[in-house]
Amino acid sequence: MRDYLLFAIIIGIVPFILKRPWIGIAAWFWIGLMVPQGHTWGFMRTFPLAMVIGLVTLAALLMNRDRRPIPWxxxxxxxxxxxxxxxxxxxxxxxxxxxxxxxxxxxxxxxxxxxxxxxVYGEKRIITILLVITASLAFYGFKGGLFAISTGGNHSVLGPPGSYLSGNTYIGLAMLMALPLILVSARLFYRQWVDFGIPIVKRFSRPLGLGLYAVFWLTVISVLATYSRGALLALLVITPFLLWRMKHKWLIASLAILAVGVIGITAPERLTERWQTIExxxxxxxxxxxxxxxxxxxxxxxxxxxxxxxxxxxxxxxxxxxxxxxxxxxxxxxxxxxxxxxxxxxxxxxxxxxxxxxxxxxxxxxxxxxxxxxxxxxxxxxxxxxxxxxxxxxxxxxxxxxxxxxxxxxxxxxxxxxxxxxxxxxxxxPSPGEAATQNTKDNTASPASPRFPDFVATRTTDQNESK
Structure with missing residues (x-):
């Protein structure tokens, strides 16, 4: 069933790529980072998804004028x-x-x-690519975090089988690199920095933000549960930067101290043993x-x-x-x-x-x-x-x-x-001042030639005056 669903998605997305080539870039990153074929068990497991999407995107690039020069x-x-x-x-x-x-x-x-x-250019395209990359790796953070909690951290979190990210060290680093993106994406939705022009997104923007905050913490757990020392050291390096930008960092630190010192929550023995091998x-x-x-x-x-x-x-x-x-x-x-x-x-x-x-x-x-x-x-x-x-x-x-x-x-x-x-x-x-000035000009400037409905109103007025 998964194979047919994935095949239908790929076939269905091809016409959109041919019409809007930038969608092919989003699809390429989704396939390369989430590796959806790794979650199938039939013919799609070895299907050359990246090659198909890449070739379609290149063809669309050549046929479509929706492109810009390479910015050197x-x-x-x-x-x-x-x-x-x-x-x-x-x-x-x-x-x-x-x-x-x-x-x-x-x-x-x-x-x-x-x-x-x-x-890829313009606000909405850039944010879409950022969200696709974030979601592709947040999927493993969400899944791995729940897996680690349900198993008590007794098993390692691994990446999609048969891919570059299959090993614990590689998926650990990939999720770690996605952590700041997940955090900012949560703020993007919760604080509504951007109007996506989609009513349902605007309506559920805050719940989406809260959900991504939860995914952020699940991803932290997932990174730890990879038991990769490289990922653990990298997490130790970026943690101060992440905490510094958090609004309730002192509350988080206090809760962590309370959990360890009072409640007695400790890291799995396997994790502490892995950490001690660094020394x-x-x-x-x-x-x-x-x-x-x-x-x-x-x-x-x-x-x-x-x-x-x-x-x-x-x-x-x-x-x-x-x-x-x-x-x-x-x-x-x-x-x-x-x-x-x-x-x-x-x-x-x-x-x-x-x-x-x-x-x-x-x-x-x-x-x-x-x-x-x-x-x-x-x-x-x-x-x-x-x-x-x-x-x-x-x-x-x-x-x-x-x-x-x-x-x-x-x-x-x-x-x-x-x-x-x-x-x-x-x-x-444009700067905020320039944008406001331009909007004012657009609203006050008179048209160079009569346009509907302006010419209708003008003719009606002239007829009334002649009477």
Whole structure:
């Protein structure tokens, strides 16, 4: 039943994409982040949803005039440089076949990143994309939070099977990056910052906001229940920023102290044990694997500081990989850099790492400008608040990514596209004073030529005067 329902949704959405290509961008993010085919058991489980939606969106882009030029901001320029650099390192990769195979997959993500600013513009489209991304990951926060509560935290929360987010570490980081977006989306509806022009949404705006507040806390529980140390550390990093923007932060802190100190509510034993391994990392196999992998990545970058080893170097086998190790261990080896920084360094050398960090820093600084100036410049509260949310998400990505191999996570590149779009929105939107002046002119200006019903009234008046 689920297979047929999903198939009907995909077939039904195609005509809308052909008419309005930007809907294809929303569908792409929904499929890439929520992975609806992962919840089916029949023919749709292996159906190439992303390819179908991507091709339809590209066709609609070519056939439709509803598009804008690519805004060549510093982020887009750095992204283009990033494309060129990873292409160069793929030419000199130690595993050419594996490198070009991953290069093709990565270029598909970047193609959508470049297309998104062409099709998404204006308040309602931007907010729709933000809400689609938020809802796609909030679904797992809601589901995982209820699962953790019902099982007492005795089982790990996992992502959709057969997807990039299937592992506990990856879904943990994805939900963590969605946390600030869920919080701001709750405020968006509860405080009614935007009029969506849909009566039912306006009528139930406050209940929707309250529901999203509940989903926020369920997502916090869900992140903890992944038992991913990378996600736990990232949550610890962003928690002060989240609490600082909350209206009742002292009440929340007091309730937490009351729950732990008086009522006796404690974290599951498995979670506390997992947390304690951070302090005793020398005794933990997984932690020592990471330290070994980081040393290997550094040694690879030293050998090839400009081009690195290229994509797919981990497929060269353990003997080749371990020849760069500083020490050996008795554990089961997983050939992974376990870090966005060391991973990029090993794959693309110090030059690639510099470009990657510049792109991350430029994106963060642009968000900071939007956050500080949006309300004053345009009066758009939602623009400033979502800029803040994306900033905190990037902080979580940078912190959690230090322990996870997520340098090519499509959510991160979706954020880059959104930053470019939001910056353009800030630059083009009129200030509150200009908007009010324009509305006054529109209301008082006389038409250049008679129009219905003006010419009817004019003729009636003339006839009365002639009598």
């Amino acid at each position: 901001s510093r982020e887009m320029i750095l992204l283009a440089v990033w494309v060129g650099y990873v292409t160069l390192t793929s030419v000199f990769a130690v595993n050419p076949a594996g490198a070009w195979d991953f290069w093709v997959k990565f270029m598909k993500i970047l193609l959508i990143t470049f297309i998104t600013p062409m099709l 005793t990392y020398e005794e933990d196999t997984s932690a020592m694997q990471r330290i070994q992998s980081w040393g290997i990545s550094l040694n690879m970058a030293k050998e090839n500081p400009v081009t690195g080893m290229g994509f797919g170097y981990t497929n060269m086998g353990y003997d080749w990989w371990s020849s760069y190790a500083n020490f050996e261990g008795s554990w089961r080896h997983v050939l992974s850099p376990h870090s966005i920084y060391f991973g990029v360094m090993a794959q693309h050398g110090f030059g690639g790492l510099a470009i990657f960090l510049l792109l991350l820093a430029a994106t963060f600084l642009t968000l900071n400008k939007i956050r500080r100036t949006a309300i004053q410049h345009t009066g758009q509260i939602w623009l400033a608040e979502y800029a803040w949310a994306l900033q905190i998400s990037l902080i979580g990505y940078a912190a959690g990514g230090a322990f996870l191999d997520v340098a090519y996570f499509d959510l991160y590149y979706a954020f880059i596209a959104l930053v470019v779009i939001m910056w353009r929105e800030l630059q083009e939107a």
